[in-house]
Amino acid sequence: MSPGTTAQRSTAVIGLQWGDEGKGKIVDLLAEQHDVVVRYNGGANAGHSVVVDGERFSLHLLPSGILRPGVHSVIANGVVIDPDQLLSELDSLRSRGIEPGPLAVSDRAHVVMPYHKAEDAVRETVLSEGGGGASLGTTGRGIGPAYAEKVQRGSAVRVGDLLRPEVLGRRIRTAIELKRPLFEAFAAHVSGEAWDVDTVVRQARSWGEQLAPHVADTRRLLQDAVASDRRVLFEGANATLLDIDHGTFPFVTSSSPSVHGIGTGTGLPPSAIESVIGISKAYQTRVGAGPMPTELRDATGDAIRERGREYGTTTGRPRRCGWLDLVALRYAAEINSVDTIALMLLDVLAGFDELKLCTSYRIDGVTTDVFVPDTSALEEARPVYTTLEGFSQDVTSSRLADDLPANALAYVSFVSDYVGVPISIVSVGPDRDQTIALGGEALR
Ligand code: GDP
Ligand code: IMO
Ligand code: MG
Numbered sequence: 162m163s164p165g166t167t168a169q170r171s172t173a174v175i176g177l178q179w180g181d182e183g184k185g186k187i188v189d190l191l192a193e194q195h196d197v198v199v200r201y202n203g204g205a206n207a208g209h210s211v212v213v214d215g216e217r218f219s220l221h222l223l224p225s226g227i228l229r230p231g232v233h234s235v236i237a238n239g240v241v242i243d244p245d246q247l248l249s250e251l252d253s254l255r256s257r258g259i260e261p262g263p264l265a266v267s268d269r270a271h272v273v274m275p276y277h278k279a280e281d282a283v284r285e286t287v288l289s290e291g292g293g294g295a296s297l298g299t300t301g302r303g304i305g306p307a308y309a310e311k312v313q314r315g316s317a318v319r320v321g322d323l324l325r326p327e328v329l330g331r332r333i334r335t336a337i338e339l340k341r342p343l344f345e346a347f348a349a350h351v352s353g354e355a356w357d358v359d360t361v362v363r364q365a366r367s368w369g370e371q372l373a374p375h376v377a378d379t380r381r382l383l384q385d386a387v388a389s390d391r392r393v394l395f396e397g398a399n400a401t402l403l404d405i406d407h408g409t410f411p412f413v414t415s416s417s418p419s420v421h422g423i424g425t426g427t428g429l430p431p432s433a434i435e436s437v438i439g440i441s442k443a444y445q446t447r448v449g450a451g452p453m454p455t456e457l458r459d460a461t462g463d464a465i466r467e468r469g470r471e472y473g474t475t476t477g478r479p480r481r482c483g484w485l486d487l488v489a490l491r492y493a494a495e496i497n498s499v500d501t502i503a504l505m506l507l508d509v510l511a512g513f514d515e516l517k518l519c520t521s522y523r524i525d526g527v528t529t530d531v532f533v534p535d536t537s538a539l540e541e542a543r544p545v546y547t548t549l550e551g552f553s554q555d556v557t558s559s560r561l562a563d564d565l566p567a568n569a570l571a572y573v574s575f576v577s578d579y580v581g582v583p584i585s586i587v588s589v590g591p592d593r594d595q596t597i598a599l600g601g602e603a604l605r
Contacts, residue, residue, distance in 0.1 A: 170392065170435040170436045171195075171387065171392055171393040171394070171395075171433055171434060171435045171436070172191060172195065172392075172393075172394050172395070172434075172435065172436045172437070172438060173394075173395040173397065173420050173423060173434050173436070173437045173438070173497075174187050174188050174191065174394065174395065174396055174397055174438050174440060175397040175400070175401060175418070175419060175420055175437060175438070175439050175440065175497050175499070176397055176399065176400025176401060176403075176418060176439075176440050177400065177401055177402075177439040177440060177441045177490055177493035177494060177497070177499070177502070178400055178401070178402055178441055178442060178445060178446070178447075178486075178489070178490070178493070179400055179402045179403055179409075179445075179446065179447040179448070179449075179451075179453070180207075180399050180400040180403055180446075180447075180448065181208070181400075181442075181446060181448065181471075181473070181474065181480065182400060182440040182441055182442050182505055183440055183442065183503070183505035183506060183588060184209055184225070184396065184397060184398075184400075184440050185209025185210045185211045185220060185225045186210065186211060186212070186505070186588065186591060186593075186596075187438065187440055187503050187505075187586065187588075188209070188211075188224070188225035188226060188394060188396045189211040189213075189225050189226065189228060189229065189593065190593060190596060191394055191438075192225065192226030192228075192229040192232050192394055193229055194392065195226065195232065195392040195393060195394035196232065196233060196386065196391040196392050196393070197226075197232070197233045197234075197235055197383070197386050197391060197392070197393045197394065198224040198225065198226025198227075198229075198232055198233070198234055198235070198393075198394045198396055199224060199234075199235040199236075199237050199379075199383065199393060199394065199395050199396060199427060200222070200224050200235070200236050200237065200240050200396050200398060201237045201239045201240065201395055201396075201397075201422055201423050201426030201427045202239045202240060202397065202398055202399065202416040202417055202418050202422040202426045203240065203241070203304065203398030203399045203414060203416050203418060204221075204222065204240055204241040204242060204243060204273055204302060204303075204304050204307065204398075205221040205222050205243045205246040205273070205300075205302045205304075205475070206221075206299070206300040206302045206304045206398070206399065206414060206475060207220075207221055207222075207398035207399060207475070208220075208221055208473065208474025208475035208476075209221075209225045209396075209398070209474070210474055210591065211225050211228055212591040212592050212593070213228060213592075213593060214592070215592065216257075217591075218254075218257075219474050220250060221246055221250060221475060222236065222240070222242060222243070222246055222247045222250060223236075223247070223250045223251070223254075223261070223264070224236070224396050225396055226394060226396070227254065227261050227262065227264070228259065229262075230262060231262060232262055233262060233263045233264075233265070233386075234261070234262060234263065234264045234265070235264075235265045235266075235267075235379050235382065235383065236264070236265070236266045236267060236270060236379070237267050237270065237379045237380075237383070237426055237427040237428075238267040238269040238270050238379065238380065238426060238427065238428065239270070239416065239417075239422060239425055239426020239427065240267070240270050240398075240426070241270065241271045241272070241273050241303075241304060241307040241308060241311070241416075242266065242270050242271070242272055242273060242320060243272075243273040243278075243302065243303065244272065244323075244368035244371070244372060245368075246302075247266075247372070248368075248371055248372075251264075264375050265375060265376075265377040265379050265382055266320055266372060266375040266376055266377065266379070267320060267376075267377070267378075267379040267380075268319065268320050268321030268376050268377065268378060268379075269319055269320070269321065269379075269380075270319065270320045271307055271308070271310070271311045271317055271318065271319055271320075272307070272318045272319065272320060272322075272323065272365070272368075273302065273303040273304070273307040274303070274307070274310075274318060274333070274336065274361060274365070275352075275354065275355040275356075275361055275364070276306075276336060276337060276340055276344075276355050276356050276361065277303030277304075277306035277307040277310065278301065278302065278303035278306075278355065279303075279344065279350075279351040279352065279355040279356065280303070280306040280340060280343065281299055281301055281302070281303045281304070281305060281306055282301060282350055282351070283343060283344070283347045283350055283351060284305070284306070285297065285298075285299060285301070286347065286350055287347075295450075296450065297411065297412055297449060297450055297451075298412075298448070298449030298450040298451075298478075299449065300449075300473075300475050300476055301476070302475070304414060304415050304416075305414075305415045307415075308415035308416060309415070310336060315332075315335065316332055316335040316336035316339060317332065317336075318332045318333065318336075318365065320372065320376055321376065323365055323366070323368050323369030323372060323376075324369045324373060324376065326366060329362060329365055329366065329369070330358075330362050333358060333361050333362050333365060334358050334362075337356050337358050337361070340356065341356070344356045379427070379428075380427065380428030380429070383427055383428070383429055383433075384428070384429065387429065387433045393429075393433065395423050395427070395434065397418050397419070397420075397422070398416075398418060399414045399416065399418035400418050400493075401418060401419045401493040401496055401497060402489060402493060402534070403418055404416075404417055404418050404419045404421075404422075404496075405417060406421075407419055407421075407496050407534060408534055409451050409452055409534050409536050409539060410534065410536065411536070412449065412450050412451025412452070412536060413451075419493075419496050419497050420434065420437055420496075420497040420498065421496075436500050436501075437497050437498060437499045437500050438499065438500065438501050438502070438503055438585070438586075439493065439494055439497055439499035439501070439502045439503070439582070440502070440503050440505060441485075441490055441493075441502055441503070441504055441505065441576075442469075442485070442504075442505050442506045442509075443485060443504055443505065443506050443507045443509065443510050443572070443576075444465055444469075444482065444483065444484055444485050444506070444509065444510065445482070445483045445484060445485055445486050445489075446465075446469075446471055446480040446481060446482050446483075447480065447481045448473045448476070448478050448479075448480045448481065449478075451536065452536050452539035452540045452542070453481055453483060453486075454483075454486060454488075454489075454519065454522055454539055454542040454543070454544050455483035455484045455485070455486045455519045455544045456481050456482070456483040457482060457483045457484065461513070462481070462482045462483060463482075464513075465482040465483075465509060466479060466480065466482045468509045468512075469482070469506055469509040484516070484517040484518060484519055484544070484546065485518050485519065485576065486519045486544070487518055487519055487520055487576065487579045487580065488519060488520070488521060488522060488529075488530055488531070488532045489532050490576070490579075490580055491530075491532070491579065491580045491581070492531075492532035492534075494580050494581075494582050499582055500582070500583075501582060501583050501584065501585035501586075502576075502577070502580065502582050502583070502584045502585070502586075503584070503585065503586035503587075503588060504573060504576060504584050504586070504587050504588070505588040506588060507556060507565075507569060507572075507573070507587050507588065507589055508555070508556050508557045508589040508590055508595075510551070510552075510569075510572070511551075511552055511553065511554060511555055511556055511569075512551070512553055513551040514550075514551050515548050515549065515550060515551050516548070516549045516550075516551050516568075516572055517546040517547070517548050517549075518546060518547050518548075518549065518572075518575060518576070518579070519544040519545065519546055520545060520546070520547045520579065521544075521545040522539075522542035522543065522544060522545065523542070523543040523545060524538050524541050524542045524543075525541060528545065547575070549568065549571060549572055549575060550568045550571075551568060552566040552567075552568040552569045552572075553566075554566045554569075556569060556589045557589050557590045557595060558589075559589050559597060560594070560596075560597060561597060562587075562597060562599055564597075565587070565597070573587060573599075583599075584599055585598065585599055585600065586598060586599065587599060
């Protein structure tokens with residue numbers, strides 16, 4: 162396929178909702194036209210599915226270009242890396258007969274340690290019990306504690322430190338000493354191994370030995386790639402509404418999944434990003450806690466969940482489902498200055514008599530179409546819908562815009578007009594070929 166305006170350029174693929182928009186599928190598709198695919202944020206909280214000829218791959222840390230021969234994969238400094246997870250993903254690909262291409266891992270990326278995962282679990286327990294059920298619903302992958310350790314500095318372990326035994330032992334000992342009171346207080350929730358200094362140091366040294374061939378100065382590598390006109394594809398993990406600064410705080414992740422994370426997460430200047438493609442489902446989902454104005458806790462929400470197989474790639478949790486929230490989508494498109502949108506999972510909407518689109522909110526008696534990422538206001542927000550006629554035809558075999566029923570096209574046009582951004586791709590199934598390229602301006 163030729164994905165419209167994004168061909169032949171360095172491109173950022175960014176989730177515009179609360180995650181799981183189908184970024185993995187689009188990165189895999191676009192990787193064919195890029196030389197390097199880079200993860201710049203998040204960690205193994207991401208779960209990106211790529212389906213090739215009916216075979217499904219779930220990637221958490223490896224960039225989704227890894228399935229394309231010849232593409233270089235980079236895990237840049239902004240990512241927090243759980244080495245066990247990374248090594249097991251590499252092994253799993255090999256056991257399925259796929260030899261991963263070149264992989265570079267930043268020496269400056271931070272390491273998710275066993276005590277970060279333990280701390281994640283303890284914090285969720287405390288927030289849930291002590292905070293009146295206010296846990297965040299994290300993925301339990303240690304993401305928040307690992308980024309906190311990074312910001313606190315002195316006790317953090319970076320990938321480069323895994324190769325420096327003296328530094329490594331000191332950092333791990335310090336981190337565990339600082340966390341000891343917490344772990345002692347919640348010993349029932351935490352495995353002793355997670356905060357036993359000798360065990361963790363041994364494990365970390367072994368990670369260093371295994372990762373050593375991949376460790377690199379990825380900023381330099383990427384800078385050279387850009388300077389020599391190699392095309393770089395930036396793979397956002399998590400999504401804009403989960404952004405630590407611009408998302409629905411505190412129900413967010415601990416990194417910057419939006420386009421703004423690319424600069425700090427790679428060290429490249431903004432000029433390295435030539436095109437931004439925003440990824441959105443044709444409806445709304447969220448996994449974990451936090452406001453979601455269009456959530457449907459009824460048979461329609463259940464029908465979307467079942468048809469879309471809306472269960473988490475990372476945790477298996479059922480995703481909360483609802484109608485597409487255009488107020489939030491326009492905000493996310495604006496934050497990222499997206500050039501085009503890929504509208505995913507349109508096939509899931511086939512069979513509903515009518516399709517609703519949230520075009521404004523009523524908050525405290527006031528109607529607004531401006532999204533403010535303020536959790537208290539969003540919890541009060543009542544969606545105001547525009548209703549369009551549904552389409553009954555199965556669209557999973559559609560390959561051209563002309564194959565789509567008129568009502569499906571009208572739905573896509575409505576979204577594009579509201580957000581003010583062309584829709585360049587419509588996805589009608591998980592497989593690579595279940596993709597309709599609309600060629601940039603086609604629907605506007
Ligand atoms: P990501 O985190 O943004 O990469 O998305 P996930 O992989 O977590 O979730 C998206 C899910 O939707 C995966 O199971 C994909 O295989 C699937 N998917 C992607 N595009 C489509 C589509 O157009 N239609 C359907 N039915 N499924 C899709
Ligand atoms: P991908 O890349 C969906 C959500 C979690 C939780 C919150 C904080 O697959 O789209 P964390 O473990 O990051 O501290 O959890 O963020 N979350 C995601 N939800 N898709 C993701 O990634 C997510 N990454 C984090 O469910 O609500
Ligand atoms: Mg996902």
